[in-house]
Amino acid sequence: MPAIVLVGAQWGDEGKGKATDLLGSSVDYVVKFNGGNNAGHTVVIDGETYALHLLPSGILTPGVVPVIGNGVVVDLGVLFEEIDALEARGVDTSALVVSANAHLLPPYNRSLDKVVERFLGSRRIGTTGRGVGPTYADKMSRVGLRVQDLFDEKILRQKVEGALVQKNQLLVKVYNRRAVTVDEIVDELMGYADRLRPMVADTSLLLAKAIDEGANVVLEGGQATLLDVDHGTYPFVTSSNPTSGGACTGAGIPPTRIDRVVTVMKAYTTRVGEGPFPTELTNEDGVRLRKDGGEFGTTTGRPRRCGWLDAVVGRFAVRVNGTTDFVLTKLDVLTGWDQVPVCVAYDVDGVRHDEMPMTQTDFHHATPIYEYLEGWDEDISGARSLAELPAAARRYVEAVQELCGAPISAVGVGAGRESIIAVRDLIG
Ligand code: GDP
Numbered sequence: 283m284p285a286i287v288l289v290g291a292q293w294g295d296e297g298k299g300k301a302t303d304l305l306g307s308s309v310d311y312v313v314k315f316n317g318g319n320n321a322g323h324t325v326v327i328d329g330e331t332y333a334l335h336l337l338p339s340g341i342l343t344p345g346v347v348p349v350i351g352n353g354v355v356v357d358l359g360v361l362f363e364e365i366d367a368l369e370a371r372g373v374d375t376s377a378l379v380v381s382a383n384a385h386l387l388p389p390y391n392r393s394l395d396k397v398v399e400r401f402l403g404s405r406r407i408g409t410t411g412r413g414v415g416p417t418y419a420d421k422m423s424r425v426g427l428r429v430q431d432l433f434d435e436k437i438l439r440q441k442v443e444g445a446l447v448q449k450n451q452l453l454v455k456v457y458n459r460r461a462v463t464v465d466e467i468v469d470e471l472m473g474y475a476d477r478l479r480p481m482v483a484d485t486s487l488l489l490a491k492a493i494d495e496g497a498n499v500v501l502e503g504g505q506a507t508l509l510d511v512d513h514g515t516y517p518f519v520t521s522s523n524p525t526s527g528g529a530c531t532g533a534g535i536p537p538t539r540i541d542r543v544v545t546v547m548k549a550y551t552t553r554v555g556e557g558p559f560p561t562e563l564t565n566e567d568g569v570r571l572r573k574d575g576g577e578f579g580t581t582t583g584r585p586r587r588c589g590w591l592d593a594v595v596g597r598f599a600v601r602v603n604g605t606t607d608f609v610l611t612k613l614d615v616l617t618g619w620d621q622v623p624v625c626v627a628y629d630v631d632g633v634r635h636d637e638m639p640m641t642q643t644d645f646h647h648a649t650p651i652y653e654y655l656e657g658w659d660e661d662i663s664g665a666r667s668l669a670e671l672p673a674a675a676r677r678y679v680e681a682v683q684e685l686c687g688a689p690i691s692a693v694g695v696g697a698g699r700e701s702i703i704a705v706r707d708l709i710g
Pocket residue numbers: 290294295296297298299300321322323324325326575576580610611612613614615693694695696697698701
């Protein structure tokens with residue numbers, strides 16, 4: 283079995299961490315292929331809660347090799363804090379491998395992310411403020427710093443000097459911050475070099491060999507389809523490609539090696555930060571969903587905006603990612619409603635749209651056309667097969683599958699590792 287891609291269908295926080303964890307010990311490698319510590323994955327194992335940001339979720343499964351791919355931006359301070367925190371809880375992180383081509387997230391980009399947002403005022407994106415956007419911008423502008431630069435201090439110094447020519451102008455003259463010195467940046471980054479060195483590898487080569495040998499490789503996306511810088515609700519997106527195509531570039535694995543695309547979709551919708559969200563509930567129903575679903579950000583603690591499931595988004599995710607399987611999460615959160623609306627199409631200024639509108643202006647004008655499905659009251663958290671679900675909950679799963687156009691292979695009914703209905707194997 284070659285590689286499986288696992289991505290989010292909506293605006294993030296679908297439960298990708300739990301879904302990766304679910305694949306468990308039949309997986310040999312879990313590769314994070316995009317993003318940085320803007321991600322936040324909560325995984326609950328035996329009642330213990332783990333919050334992961336930069337590390338791939340596979341790190342919690344003994345025997346799995348966790349890999350940080352070339353497409354990731356790495357804040358080294360955060361990386362080692364996260365490693366130390368997990369080690370202190372008895373998680374063995376020694377198998378972690380980091381790509382030599384991954385980009386380093388330097389401290390000045392954290393400052394810039396925050397200060398740019400402040401200057402944008404009402405036009406802000408609502409970023410996580412972790413410096414992720416500016417670091418991807420540096421990568422594309424060819425003034426980025428890479429993991430491998432730590433192994434040649436002279437080169438690192440030259441690159442930092444080059445980057446600071448622009449960054450200090452921005453920091454001082456535009457944003458009224460203090461300038462940073464080459465020495466302070468180089469010293470901070472070099473302070474991690476010795477500890478990082480044994481973890482660094484050519485991860486594209488490592489994974490190619492592993493796949494040749496029949497290993498199971500999971501490519502785990504941070505963020506999600508509608509936060510994709512190309513396919514999402516631009517400019518209210520993250521600065522990487524969390525869709526399945528990004529898995530290839532972000533891990534160095536060709537599309538011909540990928541044979542399954544698992545798309546994780548929440549049974550309703552949430553969004554953190556600014557940007558359009560057609561099914562958003564700004565009334566007490568939204569407050570109820572947030573409370574029932576515990577919808578507060580894993581990374582920033584911000585309350586997540588909540589709304590009903592949007593099947594137009596679901597179909598879009600299937601099309602853009604090539605979804606072979608859905609994992610439908612948090613079905614248990616929908617327990618207790620008389621009716622559960624699902625958005626089946628949009629009304630855009632009087633015209634029905636069954637697909638995502640072509641322009642952002644139209645998307646901003648989209649109002650949902652709902653189909654109202656029957657609700658259920660029974661506690662479903664103990665169900666371990668579709669047959670154990672109340673008929674209305676089963677019909678909800680079937681309707682979502684039909685409306686979105688891909689089979690649902692697992693259904694989440696609680697936060698714990700065991701709280702899952704496995705419909706068909708995701709591996710094999
Ligand atoms: P990710 O960023 O996609 O990994 O998702 P997050 O971890 O940010 O958010 C998902 C949240 O929902 C986490 O707190 C999970 O523990 C929780 N969760 C995942 N699946 C389920 C589920 O099926 N039911 C419930 N009630 N919670 C779930």
